[in-house]
Amino acid sequence: MSFFGELYLRSTLPFLSEETTAKEVAYLARRFEALEVPGPVVDLGCGHGRHAARLNARGPLAGRILGLELDALSLQERLPGFPAVRADLRSLPFRTGSLAGAYAWYSTLFVFSDEEHVALLREVARCLRPGGLLVLHTVPYERLASQPEAAFSTRLPDGSLLEERSRFDAVRGRDEATRRLTMPDGRVLSGQYAIRYYPLADLTRLLESTGFSVSWVHGGLEEERPSDTSTDLIVGAGPRLHQTSETVNFRSGSSP
The missing domain is CATH 2.20.25.570 (N-terminal domain of TfIIb)
Structure with a gap:
């Protein structure tokens, strides 16, 4: 059976506490607060919408959130209060330059092959407007x-x-x-x-090779600098005006 379906939903929801969700939503609201670009902000792999529902209800992103999820059960059981589309992360159903921002939590963007990650990030870069923002969360390598x-x-x-x-x-x-x-x-x-977990240097190169420029890196929800004891790796990046077609090889687990 597909892992990212009922199995994932039933086995993950019990661990997503109210306190954890509130802290993650507050972090995202702070990071997008200064976003001046108009347009929607997409929750990439929104699941049942624990971030999207709250962000769309109040705060700097109120009324701007759009969920994107491939799993039909997650969409069926999603929280009310935000629109969503069913689509694959690797082929985004959005026009070029139509999004103000996007975010992805819990390594959502990195469950494919290295080649697919390159294509996926180029898709996100294609959809973002100049001045837009991508926030992605993962775990330190x-x-x-x-x-x-x-x-x-x-x-x-x-x-x-x-x-x-x-x-x-x-x-x-x-x-x-x-x-x-x-x-x-x-x-x-x-x-x-x-x-797939990338060392920070490799993740930075991956983003730069797919049309992004890294703006900041945090090691946790308090916006602290990454360290050897960090449990999170959160990166903010914006689209570059002039993208590159450079191909990067990420077969190694460590930076050269």
Whole structure:
């Protein structure tokens, strides 16, 4: 079965607390507060809309949020209060220069191949207006490299048993995992996923090669500088006026 569907939704929602969501929404509101470009701001991979619903209701992005999600179940169960379209991140259904901004949380943009990541980011750059802003959230490469293997088993509030094993390949920069969810009625959902984590230098080169210029980098929601103990890597980037067609090879997990 597809990992980013019912399995992901049922196994992830219990961990998304009200406090966590409020902090992430406040961070996004602050970072987009100075955005002067008119037009919509897209939540890339909006899921059930925990960020989009709040940002669209109040604050600097009120009335400007548009969700984009491929999973039909997530869209069906999304929170009310914001419009959304069903589409693939790799082929955005927006006109060139029609968006003021975009954001993506929890490594949403990096679940494909390196080649697809290049194409995807070029698509985002194509859609953004001059002066627009892309905010993307991921996990520091170094954090995964320091603990390359992980496993856990826990009971969710509804009684489901969630089990997962993962292994991070530091050379390829890919974290590969298997997740299994046993429901109270005995139904079992299982699937595999892989997420690409780039060292900051490589991520910067990737963004620059796809038409962006990095504006700032944070190591957490308090806008602190990245450090060896950071649990987050959040990057803000804007489209360059003159994009490049440079091709970058990201086969190695570390910067040259």
